[in-house]
Amino acid sequence: MNREGSSRWRPGVSGNPAGRRPGTGKVQALRTQIESLVPEIIQTMAQKALEGDVGAARLLLERAIPPLKPSEPLQGFELPPGGSAAQAKAILAQGASGGLSVSQVAQLFGAISVLGRLVEVEALEARLAALESRLETQVNL
Secondary structure: OOEEOOOEEOOOOOOOOOOOOOOOOHHHHHHHHHHOOHHHHHHHHHHHHHOOOHHHHHHHHHHHOOOOOOOOOOOOOOOOOOOHHHHHHHHHHHHHOOOOOHHHHHHHHHHHHHHHHHHHHHHHHHHHHHHHHHHHHHHHO
């Protein structure tokens, strides 16, 4: 038997390796009960919505038609060459003049920030490689 002594299972050994059969829990039983009532519930909600119940109308519409997500037209402009500071100034100028929305400015600042971190990592990798090379040369002398 899979027990150690009289009251404990061995670590890592399940007392029920097959597990509970799917669809036998309380939630599934409730879903099964409700399932047959769904057409009637929808009909009642639709009737209440037509009678002016704003909550019922909102619930039906939210479930039937996904909400619109805000979308902004793509804006194209040239970033100046150089460092992140020059690019950030150009983005701010575009945002201030209305050429970019606030969310577009924030997204571009985020991209510049990530790019700056990547440049820093590349510089650190190059410095580390140079230090390791010098250290190897000194050790071999």
